[in-house]
Amino acid sequence: MWLRPPREPRQTLSLGRIVAEAVALLDEEGVARLTMRRLAERLGTGSTTLYWHVKTKDDVLDLALDAVFGEVPLPDAGGDWRERVREVIGGWRAALLRHPWSATILDRPLMGPHALDHTEALYAALAAAGLEGPRLKAAAYSLANFVMGSVIMQVTAEGHGDAAAFLRERAARYPLLARHGLDCDWDAAFADGLGFLLTGMRDGGGTGAPT
Amino acid sequence: MWLRPPREPRQTLSLGRIVAEAVALLDEEGVARLTMRRLAERLGTGSTTLYWHVKTKDDVLDLALDAVFGEVPLPDAGGDWRERVREVIGGWRAALLRHPWSATILDRPLMGPHALDHTEALYAALAAAGLEGPRLKAAAYSLANFVMGSVIMQVTAEGHGDAAAFLRERAARYPLLARHGLDCDWDAAFADGLGFLLTGMRDGGGTGAPT
DNA sequence: CGATTAACTAGACCAACGATCCGGTTCCAG
DNA sequence: CTGGAACCGGATCGTTGGTCTAGTTAATCG
Numbered sequence: 381m382w383l384r385p386p387r388e389p390r391q392t393l394s395l396g397r398i399v400a401e402a403v404a405l406l407d408e409e410g411v412a413r414l415t416m417r418r419l420a421e422r423l424g425t426g427s428t429t430l431y432w433h434v435k436t437k438d439d440v441l442d443l444a445l446d447a448v449f450g451e452v453p454l455p456d457a458g459g460d461w462r463e464r465v466r467e468v469i470g471g472w473r474a475a476l477l478r479h480p481w482s483a484t485i486l487d488r489p490l491m492g493p494h495a496l497d498h499t500e501a502l503y504a505a506l507a508a509a510g511l512e513g514p515r516l517k518a519a520a521y522s523l524a525n526f527v528m529g530s531v532i533m534q535v536t537a538e539g540h541g542d543a544a545a546f547l548r549e550r551a552a553r554y555p556l557l558a559r560h561g562l563d564c565d566w567d568a569a570f571a572d573g574l575g576f577l578l579t580g581m582r583d584g585g586g587t588g589a590p591t
Numbered sequence: 592m593w594l595r596p597p598r599e600p601r602q603t604l605s606l607g608r609i610v611a612e613a614v615a616l617l618d619e620e621g622v623a624r625l626t627m628r629r630l631a632e633r634l635g636t637g638s639t640t641l642y643w644h645v646k647t648k649d650d651v652l653d654l655a656l657d658a659v660f661g662e663v664p665l666p667d668a669g670g671d672w673r674e675r676v677r678e679v680i681g682g683w684r685a686a687l688l689r690h691p692w693s694a695t696i697l698d699r700p701l702m703g704p705h706a707l708d709h710t711e712a713l714y715a716a717l718a719a720a721g722l723e724g725p726r727l728k729a730a731a732y733s734l735a736n737f738v739m740g741s742v743i744m745q746v747t748a749e750g751h752g753d754a755a756a757f758l759r760e761r762a763a764r765y766p767l768l769a770r771h772g773l774d775c776d777w778d779a780a781f782a783d784g785l786g787f788l789l790t791g792m793r794d795g796g797g798t799g800a801p802t
Numbered sequence: 803c804g805a806t807t808a809a810c811t812a813g814a815c816c817a818a819c820g821a822t823c824c825g826g827t828t829c830c831a832g
Numbered sequence: 833c834t835g836g837a838a839c840c841g842g843a844t845c846g847t848t849g850g851t852c853t854a855g856t857t858a859a860t861c862g
Contacts, residue, residue: 415848426812428851433810437849487695487743489751496765503767514779517771521744522737522784529740530732532698540700554707556714560728568725573733573788580787626819637841639822644839648820804862811856819848827840832833 395433397423399443403479406444411481414440441485446492448482451475454501461509462578468502469527469574476531483535486528499524511581519581526577534566606644608634610654614690617655622692625651652696657703659693662686665712672720673789679713680738680785687742694746697739710735722792730792737788745777 401422405414416437420427434440452471455464476482490499499520506519537543544562551558612633617625627648631638645651663682666675687693701710710731717730748754755773762769 416850417848425810427849428813429811431850484698487747489747489754491754491757496761496768499772500765500768503771507767514776515783516767518780518783519787520771521741521780522787525740525744525784526733526737527740528743529736529738532739532743533732533736536698536700543700543702546702550707554711556718556727557707557711560714560731561710565725569729569732572726572729573736576730576733576788576791577784578791580789580791627821628819631841638820639842640840642821805860806862807858807860809856809858812854814852814854816851817849820846822845823843825841825843827838829838830836832835 395443398430398433398440399447402440402444403447406481407479411441411484416440438488442488442492445482445485445488445490446494448475448479449490449492449498450494451478452498454497455505457504457508461505464505464508465502465523465578466574468498468505469523472498472527473531473570476527477534480535480539483531486532515581519577522577522581523574526573530570530573537564606654609641609644609651610658613651613655614658617692618690622652622695627651649699653699653703656693656696656699656701657705659686659690660701660703660705660709662689663709665708666716668715668719672716675716675719676713676734676789677785679709679716680734683709683738684742684781688745691746691750694742697743726792730788733788733792734785737784741777741781741784748775 398419402414402419405419405422414437416427416430419440420430423430430440434443449472452475455467455471457464476486490496502523503516503520506516506523511519547554547558547561609630613625613630616630616633625648627641628638630651631641634641641651645654660683663686666678666682668675687697701707713734714727714731717727717734722730758765758769758772
């Protein structure tokens with residue numbers, strides 16, 4: 381009785397605290413080391429407790445991924461539509477690259493509120509440019525897929541750094557790959573690719589091309 | 592002695608058999624159900640035996656993924672460069688979609704012999720169009736990333752089929768998304784996006800634009 | 803005020819996993 | 833004949849995601 385600690389303040393473990401700590405843990409140690417036990421330990425509680433707030437571990441990952449999307453600011457309307465698209469897509473890329481683990485868990489539906497908000501913003505920016513119908517859909521589709529693929533490939537390449545040497549050794553068999561696959565300026569390549577898409581959807585065939 | 596089975600023929604477990612069986616198992620049951628034990632069982636052996644041929648489970652996945660790339664035929668030279676690029680990229684997409692599990696393990700270096708062969712072929716097709724230097728690199732970069740992102744997004748969407756209904760319920764908050772996110776003609780959207788990229792790298796600024 | 807209920811916490815436990823240890827067997831080169 | 837490399841598997845280790853059961857706190861309602 382008298383040895384009892386002087387009334388611990390209630391932890392008030394909340395979904396928000398769990399997600400924030402999960403993101404921190406993922407940032408520091410990567411996706412492979414995120415376990416319910418370790419996460420609970422960092423939160424000063426037991427692993428079982430987490431399952432009151434969350435149904436499975438996948439829920440934690442879903443929430444963490446959406447939290448990453450929540451970091452990127454929504455673009456303000458107005459201005460050149462191309463600039464707005466660059467803003468949205470570039471914001472996604474920056475946020476995902478800031479948390480490299482997120483690129484490795486992109487194989488799940490992006491249905492969190494933040495992800496949906498930003499996807500809607502992308503559609504809005506494209507619709508403001510005059511796109512509509514299947515052409516609008518194709519534009520959003522290709523932009524979103526391009527940025528996802530870019531982030532995954534960059535994170536993968538940077539995470540396994542010996543790829544350059546590996547390619548150099550096989551320059552005889554893969555000459556073009558060895559010449560251009562190294563010395564990566566990721567940002568420039570990304571900007572160029574985005575430029576291809578934007579001018580392509582301006583000049584491409586079909587109806588409803590933006591100005 | 593007398594109870595001994597009449598001389599089982601040597602299993603001759605080889606890397607090829609392991610990879611083939613792994614692909615079959617992945618096709619039938621998905622990536623989550625690929626375990627070394629189950630794979631060994633299907634091969635009529637013990638799980639330990641696999642570790643003689645393979646260092647870790649990741650090796651199996653690496654090999655299986657490269658086997659998928661091995662399915663797509665290399666394009667023959669000649670003809671319109673745009674058609675050849677469509678052939679390469681479309682081949683990747685078809686093979687990856689034929690094995691949906693492959694899209695979820697794309698977050699690893701694509702350094703298998705088949706993957707490298709096809710990447711080199713992509714560079715060759717673009718170089719034949721007159722591209723070179725950073726512009727060639729940006730073209731290959733954007734095409735590869737576009738197709739990877741497309742496959743991942745499509746597989747993800749098709750694997751969790753209730754997304755459409757989910758969006759319909761939230762049509763008030765995400766009007767554009769609800770209107771265009773459903774009724775997906777994936778092939779058409781992909782072809783359109785690929786068209787954007789191809790015309791973009793023809794008409795885009797800079798030097799060395801192909802004809 | 804007392805009782806019920808929802809929110810919250812934890813220890814013990816389960817089946818399954820990747821991986822390893824150790825011991826055994828087959829086969830071929832020297 | 834022999835030694836070593838290739839090949840095989842039972843038992844086992846430590847860890848994981850998840851559940852069962854049981855306990856405690858805080859707010860609500862009659």
